[in-house]
Structure formats: C-alpha cells, structure tokens
Amino acid sequence: MLWEKVKDKIVKCNLCARRCILNDGQVGFCLVRKNINGTLYSLNYGKLIAANADPIEKKPLFHFLPGTYAFSISSAGCNFRCAFCQNWEISQVYREGLASEIVGETYTPEEVVKLAIENECKAISYTYTEPTIFFEFAYDTAKIAIRNKLANTFVTNGYMTPEAVKTIAKYLHAATVDFKGNGSEEFYRKYSLVPKVEPIFDSLLEMKKNGIFIEITDLVVPKIGDSEEDFRNLVKWIIDNLGSDIPFHILRFFPHYRLSNLPPTPVEKLEKLWEMAKREGLNYVYLGNVPYSEKENTYCPHCGNLLIERRGFYSRIVGLDKKGRCKKCGEKIPIVQKIF
Amino acid sequence: MNIKIDKEKCIGCGTCVALCPEVFDIGEDGKSYVKNPNGKCDNIEEVINACPVGAISVEKD
Numbered sequence: 469m470l471w472e473k474v475k476d477k478i479v480k481c482n483l484c485a486r487r488c489i490l491n492d493g494q495v496g497f498c499l500v501r502k503n504i505n506g507t508l509y510s511l512n513y514g515k516l517i518a519a520n521a522d523p524i525e526k527k528p529l530f531h532f533l534p535g536t537y538a539f540s541i542s543s544a545g546c547n548f549r550c551a552f553c554q555n556w557e558i559s560q561v562y563r564e565g566l567a568s569e570i571v572g573e574t575y576t577p578e579e580v581v582k583l584a585i586e587n588e589c590k591a592i593s594y595t596y597t598e599p600t601i602f603f604e605f606a607y608d609t610a611k612i613a614i615r616n617k618l619a620n621t622f623v624t625n626g627y628m629t630p631e632a633v634k635t636i637a638k639y640l641h642a643a644t645v646d647f648k649g650n651g652s653e654e655f656y657r658k659y660s661l662v663p664k665v666e667p668i669f670d671s672l673l674e675m676k677k678n679g680i681f682i683e684i685t686d687l688v689v690p691k692i693g694d695s696e697e698d699f700r701n702l703v704k705w706i707i708d709n710l711g712s713d714i715p716f717h718i719l720r721f722f723p724h725y726r727l728s729n730l731p732p733t734p735v736e737k738l739e740k741l742w743e744m745a746k747r748e749g750l751n752y753v754y755l756g757n758v759p760y761s762e763k764e765n766t767y768c769p770h771c772g773n774l775l776i777e778r779r780g781f782y783s784r785i786v787g788l789d790k791k792g793r794c795k796k797c798g799e800k801i802p803i804v805q806k807i808f
Numbered sequence: 809m810n811i812k813i814d815k816e817k818c819i820g821c822g823t824c825v826a827l828c829p830e831v832f833d834i835g836e837d838g839k840s841y842v843k844n845p846n847g848k849c850d851n852i853e854e855v856i857n858a859c860p861v862g863a864i865s866v867e868k869d
Contacts, residue, residue, distance in 0.1 A: 486822055487838065489818075494861070497823065497860050657827065657829065660826075
C-alpha cells in the first residue's frame with residue numbers, strides 16, 4: 469500500500485515521511501519494505517514479535533476507554549533510529565545485525581482479533597515499534613477488529629505521510645503521538661536521524677481532521693532534549709492547533725541503548741515542565757514513568773475533583789459519571805468511555 | 809573535502825540531511841545532493857557510516 473512507480477522499476481514509498489526512492493532490489497530506511505522487480509513489498513507482514521494484552525493506560529491513553537485492556541501487537545523494525553530507544557532490540561534488530569532475516573511469529577489478522585477477544589480486550593493497539601512499518605498488517609487487522617466491536621489505536625512517532633493517516637483513518641479510533649526531546653528539530657536530527665519535524669505536526673493535523681482521538685507524549689531527555697523554550701513552543705502549538713483538552717504526557721527518560729551514559733530525567737525538571745504546561749493552558753497534563761505520582765490522576769479542570777485515580781497501570785474511575793461529566797460540578801470531561 | 813553521493817544507491821531517506829543539514833539536502837529528484845561541501849559538519853565519518861545504503865564517500869584532497 470501507499471507506493472508509486474517512478475519510472476521503469478523504480479518505486480517511491482509514500483508510507484512514512486522519508487518517502488524513500490528504491491531501485492529494484494533495494495530496501496527502505498526501515499529495512500522492512502523492499503522493491504522486488506518494480507513492486508514494493510512489506511517483508512514483515514504478519515510477523516509479530518509481541519502480541520499481548522496491556523492496560524490501555526500503558527500506551528499511554530488516559531482519556532480513551534479508561535480501565536480497559538488493549539491487545540498490543542508489533543513487528544520488528546522502525547523508520548527512526550533513536551539513540552535512546554527503550555525497545556531497540558526489536559526496533560533496530562535489522563540495523564544492529566541482530567537478525568539476518570525477518571523475525572517474528574506468523575499471525576493472521578483473524579488470529580489477532582480472536583486473541584484480543586479471548587483476552588477480553590476492548591481495543592487493539594499497534595505499538596512498541598512504529599506501526600507505520602507494519603501498516604498493511606495493521607490495516608487488515610483493524611478492519612476485522614471493527615467488525616468485532618474492537619477499537620483500534622496507534623502508538624506512533626507521527627512521522628507518516630498525510631496519505632497514510634487518511635488511509636488508516638477509517639479504521640483508527642485513537643492515536644498516541646510520541647514527541648522526543650521536546651520536539652526540537654536539532655534533537656530529532658542528531659538523536660533519531662530524522663531530517664525534519666514538520667511531518668509530525670502535519671500528521672497531527674490530518675488526524676484531527678479525520679476525527680481520530682489524540683493523546684500526545686513528550687520524552688524529556690536530560691541535558692540534550694530538555695529545553696524549556698522548545699517545550700513551551702510544543703505546548704503552544706498543541707493548544708493553538710489541537711486545543712487545550714488534548715491529554716499531554718510528559719515522560720521521564722531512562723538510560724537505554726546508545727544514551728546509556730545519561731542520567732534519568734530529574735523528577736524536579738518534569739514537575740517544572742508540568743507546571744509550565746498547565747500555566748500555558750493545557751487542561752490535562754500527566755507525568756509518565758514516575759510511579760505513584762499524583763500527577764497520573766485526572767482532575768476536573770473546573771473544580772479540581774478527582775475523576776480518575778491511577779497507580780502504575782491500575783486505574784479507577786471515581787469522580788466521573790457514565791455520561792463523562794464531573795460528579796461534583798457537572799463539567800463535561802473529554803473522555804471516551806464507549807466506542808461501540 | 810570532496811564529498812560524493814552515489815545517486816544510484818541513494819534512497820533519499822534524509823539521514824545525511826539530519827546529521828549535517830548544512831552540507832546535504834534532498835533535491836527535486838527526491839535524492840540527496842551536496843549543497844555546500846564546506847558547510848559545518850562535525851563528523852563526516854558518522855554520516856558515511858549512518859547512510860543505510862553506503863552511498864556517501866569522501867575523497868581526500
């Protein structure tokens with residue numbers, strides 16, 4: 469899906485914003501899409517390296533089907549190469565030479581949907597690596613999931629083309645879009661090998677246009693990706709373009725992969741950014757990877773009443789009625805409690 | 809520095825542009841070209857190694 473012939477046997481991949489141009493026999497940056505005799509193939513179709521039920525809060529999605537489980541699947545590979553990746557053994561498996569051929573167990577979309585139902589999940593999440601690199605399998609699975617009253621969610625770096633967003637939009641209910649290093653282009657260039665950040669913002673706008681429910685995360689990396697100016701700009705962009713009700717998760721960095729020499733993000737820094745995001749006008753700001761922080765709870769922005777209590781991935785709806793209103797003051801809270 | 813890009817190999821993924829934006833850019837053909845061979849680039853070796861298709865080489869004067 470989402471490719472075109474340029475000339476002769478040369479093809480252009482229009483799935484992610486890199487838009488790789490491939491000669492016959494070449495693979496894209498992701499290493500999982502290959503031009504074979506003038507046709508672009510997804511090499512990892514149905515090859516899953518993870519298939520298990522997770523609390524939906526782990527995605528994170530805090531305002532979408534809270535307290536439910538999402539059946540979470542993933543294929544190996546990525547269109548980024550983040551020096552700080554916490555899943556690098558699966559995202560960079562081909563690049564790091566950890567595998568010489570496609571890894572994963574073979575599943576059909578029907579099997580994934582069946583497993584999701586058996587595990588009492590309300591949704592299927594395409595996650596851990598980047599769903600864009602197993603787009604066709606995600607697309608086919610999402611289509612069948614809907615027929616079985618399961619929602620579909622992407623956890624994505626957002627670096628896809630608007631065409632890709634439009635294509636999946638008819639089956640996709642929610643997306644968690646992950647920023648890194650406060651959205652600084654310099655950070656993306658140096659530490660994720662991504663030339664520009666604009667396509668991520670374009671994807672968000674396209675998602676909004678297509679009615680996909682959005683939550684945003686931002687991984688704050690100490691010393692190299694923690695600029696307050698970049699953070700403020702990111703928050704302002706979100707408010708101006710997506711609105712102040714977008715749930716926003718500020719994530720703590722832990723040393724991984726090539727950035728194992730850095731310390732974890734100081735919690736005081738995260739708290740400071742949390743205050744800043746609230747002050748700028750975001751209504752629902754959370755801290756992630758900071759266990760037992762009260763800043764994982766949802767409070768009513770109008771009266772301060774505790775709406776959803778969270779501890780780790782355990783969550784309990786306490787102050788919200790079935791219609792999604794604050795039990796104390798009646799404020800309408802943008803939380804999706806039911807899809808089907 | 810005489811930087812060469814093998815256009816046949818280049819897939820236009822933008823990795824070199826990410827690492828040394830002053831030197832490399834993506835052209836109208838969707839592939840990388842040397843915009844300014846004298847632009848700032850901290851570590852050209854890193855760029856050569858990071859290119860997923862090995863399309864970049866440097867000829868020493």
